[in-house]
Amino acid sequence: MDMPVKMHQPEEGDVHLSSRKQPFNLLRWFSLISMAVIGTVAVALGSVSTRFVITESIQRDALLTSQFIQAIASAEVRHVAIPNVRTMGELLDPRKDKDFPEVDPMARANARGEFLDHIEHLPDVILANIYALDRMVIWSTNPALMGTTIHSDEDLDQAFSSKTPVSASYHDVDKSRMEQKFVTPPEYIFIENYIPLFDADGKNVTAMVEIYKEPKDLISRMERGLVLIWLATALGGGLIYLGLYWIVRRAAILLAAQQKQLITNETFVALGEMSSAVAHSLRNPLATIRSSAELALEFDNGAAHKNINDIIGQVDRMSKWVRELLQSLRPINDEAEPVNLVAALHDSLMAFEQQIAKASIHVVFEPKETPMVLSQQVQLTQILNSLLANALEAMARGGTLTITLEPTDSRGVCVVVSDTGKGMTEEQRSMAFRPFFTTKQGGLGVGLVLVKRIMERFGGAVALGSREGEGTSVRLSFKLMP
Missing domain, CATH: 3.30.565.10 (Histidine kinase-like ATPase, C-terminal domain)
Structure with missing residues (x-):
């Protein structure tokens, strides 16, 4: 159907309209800002959760390793009958063998050998060292380290001074550290544990056991946990973003519709006032013109007859426009x-x-x-x-x-x-x-x-x-x- 159309021709004064400032786009700015904020929070939470899982897993593994080694040391001491010897730490340093002349050298060697065999065959161990109080390696799974004295090692010094197990994790081998001389290099992450052995009173450290482990099962579990953490973080962030985006999008659509309706209503109010003024101004003159034209038509049958009919037709058309305008702008209040x-x-x-x-x-x-x-x-x-x-x-x-x-x-x-x-x-x-x-x-x-x-x-x-x-x-x- 052909619609009533009147094309608007741009005038010189309309050129500046295209350069007007664009209205504030709520949805666009919300999308950008919320994505940045939610993404930042999600990455931060993922990083904190990842660090927590790794730290807790390593600490738990170190605790179990420490408890296991100390339990082995106590068990081996109980299995041998050596007078005046109460802990395994007193048996590990060969240089102190002469301090116990009453001890059977064979019994002492057997107790020490059993304990070291357990250390050597611990699961996932890639290197094990035992230090005396002077920081000398008195035993190692890497024979090249035996007899070496470690002069500067913060973790080792901390373990001796704090008298508590110390744990650290690494991704790469530190070649500057003399004790990290692996026979079989680690493939991924490895854990370093320092486990102190005490005297019978439990106050003084008599030896320090250093264990390097690459717990592949623990690493595999950590990797799966990290994947789940990041997937859950990404999924949660995405769901929050989509939920908020949907709400704001609905709000933006509603606001746009209300704004459009408000502009339309204001336009119709203005046009209604204008149309009322036009109607009052034109109705009487149009009625007078039509009456005069009809009167002239009765008395004239000559050349002006056609022109008078044209006047009446144009007046009727203008009257129709006024009626249509008033009708289209009239408030619609009838109930359905x-x-x-x-x-x-x-x-x-x-x-x-x-x-x-x-x-x-x-x-x-x-x-x-x-x-x-x-x-x-x-x-x-x-x-x-x-x-x-x-x-x-x-x-x-x-x-x-x-x-x-x-x-x-x-x-x-x-x-x-x-x-x-x-x-x-x-x-x-x-x-x-x-x-x-x-x-x-x-x-x-x-x-x-x-x-x-x-x-x-x-x-x-x-x-x-x-x-x-x-x-x-x-x-x-x-x-x-x-």
Whole structure:
């Protein structure tokens, strides 16, 4: 259907409009800022959780290793009967063998050998060292380190001074540390544990056991835990972001719709005031002009007869514009009522029966149901008449007018009014619902505006589709009577 269109020609004063500051885009800024904040928080939480898991796992492994070694030392001492010897730490340094002349050298060697054999065959051990109080390596799984004195090792000094197990983890071998001379280099991460051995009173350190482990099962479990932590962090951050984005998007859409409605209402209020002023200013002069022209027409049958008729026609057209303008800007306050949609369509078709016949237009309308919709009888008739008038004007040389009823999923029904007229361009279609936009000569451009206002007033909607040279279809969506 051809819509009333009046193209706006840009003027010199309109050039600056394109350079105006763009309005604040709530959704865009929220997307960027929330993504940055949630991403930062997620990375921070993931990093803290990762560090916690690694530290706790290593500390737990170090504690178990310390308890196991100290338990072995106590068990081996109990298994041998050596007088005046109460702890394993007193047996490990060969240089002190002469301090116990009453001790059977064979018994002492057997006890020490059993303990060192247990140390050497601990699971996942890649290097084991035992230090005397002077920091000399008195035994090692790497024979090249035996007899070496370690002069500067903060972890070793801390273990001797604090008299508590000390644990540290590494990814790379520190070549500057003399004691990190592995026979089999570690593949990934390795753990260094210092386990002090005490005298019988439990106060003085008699020896220090250093264990380097690469617990592959623990590492595998940590890797799986870290993967789960980062997946959970990413998933949680993503869900929070999507949830907030959905809420803000709904709010942005609602705000945009309310802003648009507010602008529309303000526009209609201003236009209503203007139209009232125009109506009061023009009605009386137009009525006077028409009366004078009709009077002149009765007394003149000469050459001015045609001009007088033109005056009357133009006055009638201007009066029609004033009525349409007032009608389109009038507040719609009528309450919704059940209306027989099919009966209203039949009444509108009957009103245009002569025009349809004169233009040789074929009408296709075969309703199978008679739904009752929420609307208002007078205003529904006004909507249908406006759409049919546009369709018939678009098919001045004949065509097909098709009216179909289509049910919707949300307890509603759609009326589709289609014609085979000349259609509209994409630009005309996008501007069809703007006030005073028209493509018709002598049109005012308020027909579709009024249709849209009435449909939305009663909870419905209107959509327009058109292709140039193929025709136009208008879809009216109504709510069914509950």
